[in-house]
Amino acid sequence: MKSFATLSLLTGLLLAGAVHATAAEHIHASHAWIRVLPGNLPAGAYVTLENDSDQAAALSGASSKTYGQVMLHQSSMQGGMSRMTMVDSLALPAHGKAVLAPAGYHLMLMQPVSPVKPGDTVRLLLKFSDGSSLPTDFIARPANALDAGDENAAKP
Amino acid sequence: MKCRPLWLIAASLLLVAGLLLGGCQNSAPLPFRLTNVTGHMPPLEFSLTNDQGKPVSAADYKGKVVLLYFGYTHCPDVCPLTMAHLHVVMQRLGALADGARILFVSVDPARDTPAVLHAYVNAFDSHAVGLTGKPGNIEALVKRYRSAFTREPASKDGNYEVSHSSAIYVFDRDGKPRVLSTPADSQDDLVHDLQLLLSTGVQP
Numbered sequence: 001m002k003s004f005a006t007l008s009l010l011t012g013l014l015l016a017g018a019v020h021a022t023a024a025e026h027i028h029a030s031h032a033w034i035r036v037l038p039g040n041l042p043a044g045a046y047v048t049l050e051n052d053s054d055q056a057a058a059l060s061g062a063s064s065k066t067y068g069q070v071m072l073h074q075s076s077m078q079g080g081m082s083r084m085t086m087v088d089s090l091a092l093p094a095h096g097k098a099v100l101a102p103a104g105y106h107l108m109l110m111q112p113v114s115p116v117k118p119g120d121t122v123r124l125l126l127k128f129s130d131g132s133s134l135p136t137d138f139i140a141r142p143a144n145a146l147d148a149g150d151e152n153a154a155k156p
Numbered sequence: 157m158k159c160r161p162l163w164l165i166a167a168s169l170l171l172v173a174g175l176l177l178g179g180c181q182n183s184a185p186l187p188f189r190l191t192n193v194t195g196h197m198p199p200l201e202f203s204l205t206n207d208q209g210k211p212v213s214a215a216d217y218k219g220k221v222v223l224l225y226f227g228y229t230h231c232p233d234v235c236p237l238t239m240a241h242l243h244v245v246m247q248r249l250g251a252l253a254d255g256a257r258i259l260f261v262s263v264d265p266a267r268d269t270p271a272v273l274h275a276y277v278n279a280f281d282s283h284a285v286g287l288t289g290k291p292g293n294i295e296a297l298v299k300r301y302r303s304a305f306t307r308e309p310a311s312k313d314g315n316y317e318v319s320h321s322s323a324i325y326v327f328d329r330d331g332k333p334r335v336l337s338t339p340a341d342s343q344d345d346l347v348h349d350l351q352l353l354l355s356t357g358v359q360p
Contacts (some may be wrong), residue, residue, distance in 0.1 A: 008330040027250035037229070044232040069313075075223055075233045076197035077339065081304065084236045103339065109232075110315070143236055143279035144243040 022132030026053035027092065029126065032138040033148035034109065035102075036116050043116070045070075045107040045124060045138055046100045046148070051092040058089040059098065060130040066122045068111030075103050084108075089129055102146070118142040175238070186352045189345040190242060190326070190335040200224070200331035202297045207274035207286035214283070214331050220257045221353045222327040226303055228264035228318050228325070229276045239280040248347050252354040258284040262305050263298065263305040263320050265291055301325055301333075328353050 032047040051057050062070045072087045090105055091099050100106050107124065116122060120140040127133045141149055163326035185194070198224060200214040223242065239260065246253040260277055262268035265288045267277075275285025288294070298305060298321075305320040324337040326349065334353060337346045 025181060035232070035240075037232070038234060038279050039272065041229050041272075041276070044236070044269055073233070080321055080323060080337075080338065081306075081319050082322040083308075084231070084233065084317045106233050132309040142279065143276075144240040146237075146240050146244070 020041060021053070023051070023053070023055070023057035023092070023128040023130045024126075025130035026055070027051050027057060027126075027128070027134055028156060029134060029136040031148040032124075032136050033145070034116070034122055034138045034140045035143060035145060036120075036140045037143050038116055040112060042090070043109045043112075044102065045109055046102065047107075047136065047138070048097060049062040049092055049126075050097040050100050054092075054094050056094050056096075057092040060089045060129045061127045062107050062123060062124045063127065064109065064112055064124045066116060067109040067134075068113065069109075070124065071108045072105070073108045074105050076104075092128075097128060116140050118145075167301055186334075186349075188335050188349045188352065188355070190337050190341055190349050193325075193333045193336050195301075197325075197333040198300055199333070200327050201300065202227065202261075202287075203293050204287040204297070205239065206288035207268040207270045207288075209278060212287070216336040217257055217259070218331060219255075219329050219352060221255055221329055222325075222331070223256065223258045223350075224301070224327065225258065226261050226263050226298060226305060226320050228262050228320070229268050229272055230264065231318070232313075234322065236280075238324070238339070239277075239284065242284070242324075243281040245343060245347055245350065246281050248343075249350060249354065251285055252351065255354045256283055259287050260284055261294065261297060262286065262288040263294060264307075264318050265289060265294055326350070326353065 017117055028050045030082045034043050034045045036043055049059060061072050064070055072090065073084050074087045075082065075084050090098050118140050122138045124136055124138055125133045126136050139148060203213050206212045225238060242258050258281060262273060264282065268288045270288060273288055277284035277286040303321040305318055308317045308319060310316040324341050325333055326335045328334050335349050
């Protein structure tokens with residue numbers, strides 16, 4: 001009887017695991033790009049995240065083998081002053097989306113391990129608050145780019 | 157014969173009146189769309205170092221329409237966005253853009269050397285110039301235009317951010333402040349006002 005109970009519990013846990021998939025499995029990334037600045041200057045990374053799950057999720061940060069440090073930031077405007085603050089997490093509502101775009105939320109990429117040039121693809125591991133993560137390729141764009149560019153454009 | 161001097165005086169008076177009227181027409185207010193600051197701020201004046209390492213003052217930009225912006229190169233989001241927008245503005249101005257200069261003044265002279273600024277401004281637009289200098293000289297320019305900046309506390313690794321005013325100050329070819337552009341203003345309005353300033357007062 002005791003072993004049956006243990007078995008049921010285990011089966012239940014396994015089933016629960018199968019039903020409640022991780023946040024990363026339900027999040028789709030698009031328009032992922034990085035504004036590359038000269039030298040070792042920090043760069044901003046932008047992406048649109050869509051959550052097709054019934055469960056709310058949250059982006060908690062990111063990491064990359066190409067950059068020593070990645071931070072989730074928000075730019076804001078207060079009384080004509082532009083400032084930047086660190087953000088712990090960015091909400092991804094159920095069946096909703098979050099947009100990381102210039103002058104708002106962005107990932108600040110610091111200490112490039114090797115120089116990143118426009119046209120390069122950089123992989124970032126987007127991390128969610130449930131512990132899951134989503135590897136995402138970001139296209140490196142020139143300093144004076146305004147968006148991810150034409151996605152059909154030929155890569156160099 | 158004695159009349160001649162009188163005729164001359166009358167003709168001279170007419171000529172002077174005509175010149176005065178002409179002068180008045182030239183100084184009629186330009187129909188700006190952005191916030192008009194004509195007569196409300198002092199003329200451009202500074203003593204800084206350009207991105208080639210040479211000392212420069214406002215006199216070096218006489219004859220150019222100047223777009224003055226305060227920023228810093230370690231700013232990964234808003235400063236490059238502003239510079240990227242100004243690059244599009246310059247492209248939209250076409251040949252007129254040759255009469256304009258974007259002056260990117262660093263509010264972070266500790267990290268922004270002329271070399272760092274040189275690479276930075278050139279990544280955006282050929283009409284952009286990076287300016288840095290002694291902290292006191294930068295503060296004087298910031299205060300002159302009632303602008304502001306604050307260095308935020310540094311993180312453990314010594315990195316820090318600088319909060320700063322987001323406006324772009326536009327000066328005419330004589331160094332007089334004319335309009336103020338903020339991030340809330342449309343790019344069309346900035347292009348419109350720059351076209352007005354660039355197509356008037358062209359040096360012969």
